[in-house]
Amino acid sequence: MSNAQAKCCLSRQSVANAPEYGTVAVMPELPEVETVCQGLRSLLPLPLRIIDVSVRNHHLRQPIPADLAQRCRGHLLQRIERRAKYLLWTGSHGCLLNHLGMTGSWRVVAPNESLAIHDHVELTCEDGLRLAYRDPRRFGLLTWHPSGTTIARLEHLGPEPLGSDFTPTYLWRACRQRSAPIKTVIMDQRVVVGVGNIYAAEALFTAGIRPQVPSKRLGRERIRRLCESIRDTLSNAIRAGGSTIRDFRQAGGSQGYFQHTFAVYGRAGDACRVCGSSIRQDILGGRSSAWCPRCQRW
DNA sequence: CGAACGACCTGCAGGC
DNA sequence: TGCCTGCAGGTCGTTC
Numbered sequence: 001m002s003n004a005q006a007k008c009c010l011s012r013q014s015v016a017n018a019p020e021y022g023t024v025a026v027m028p029e030l031p032e033v034e035t036v037c038q039g040l041r042s043l044l045p046l047p048l049r050i051i052d053v054s055v056r057n058h059h060l061r062q063p064i065p066a067d068l069a070q071r072c073r074g075h076l077l078q079r080i081e082r083r084a085k086y087l088l089w090t091g092s093h094g095c096l097l098n099h100l101g102m103t104g105s106w107r108v109v110a111p112n113e114s115l116a117i118h119d120h121v122e123l124t125c126e127d128g129l130r131l132a133y134r135d136p137r138r139f140g141l142l143t144w145h146p147s148g149t150t151i152a153r154l155e156h157l158g159p160e161p162l163g164s165d166f167t168p169t170y171l172w173r174a175c176r177q178r179s180a181p182i183k184t185v186i187m188d189q190r191v192v193v194g195v196g197n198i199y200a201a202e203a204l205f206t207a208g209i210r211p212q213v214p215s216k217r218l219g220r221e222r223i224r225r226l227c228e229s230i231r232d233t234l235s236n237a238i239r240a241g242g243s244t245i246r247d248f249r250q251a252g253g254s255q256g257y258f259q260h261t262f263a264v265y266g267r268a269g270d271a272c273r274v275c276g277s278s279i280r281q282d283i284l285g286g287r288s289s290a291w292c293p294r295c296q297r298w
Numbered sequence: 299c300g301a302a303c304g305a306c307c308t309g310c311a312g313g314c
Numbered sequence: 315t316g317c318c319t320g321c322a323g324g325t326c327g328t329t330c
Contacts, residue, residue: 061324102308138306138308
């Protein structure tokens, strides 16, 4: 396995006399985090008690709390859920909040396996089950929230794009007073969660809308189409098992395949699959943004 | 208040 | 071959 493959895979290797071992990693937008969440649920026998926590490197995007080990010890992990791009490990003592950043991953570590350089946190659970959090770029986040406390980071998030609150009318209201480019607006987690650079570009292509258009210039019908495109793009990606730039693997080792159907993302200079025009690329809000000049006229 | 932009970090690709 | 540069991504803080 190449380094790149080792970096981003969710796979199970059969190990004699042992449970299944595997890694869960992605370029995380909502579909990938959802896939990781489902992968963890299938790998871990919940409820599961955490016996010990070892923090080998505190320096993530925000320092891992010094008392994390103390807080988590004895925690009976009951649920693993997703909200936006966050994973919530909830149980008896509170909630371990985790964002995978760009390169975060979870791995079930085999009994005699040593941790690697970027394995920053290790959870030891009952029955000797070991989990490692790996994050080479350290853009991830790991914080602890005792039961009964609110998680400020989640307070101002917008609706889930696949939930019933994300309606054309809601999106239209959110867009109508903002002059920022529509792509920037749909990537704003206060407006709607989970839409990152890849799926924003893809959804705008499907809706026939240029990423640079000020969001308030879009009428209700185009916003309705965009709302539908966001839902379709994300749910297709979840069905496909999540996708990443290079090397996402889903449980069982098969490759996530949604990346093969990108219409514009990462295809600057290539021919549009619909009209044959050359895909163009700009920088918007500091992010590369690809679009088809013919299919996306608004 | 909203919009734009830089910082954070590492691995990788491409150029020389 | 080896060095250097630029780019990729999500979030947050700062500046305008």
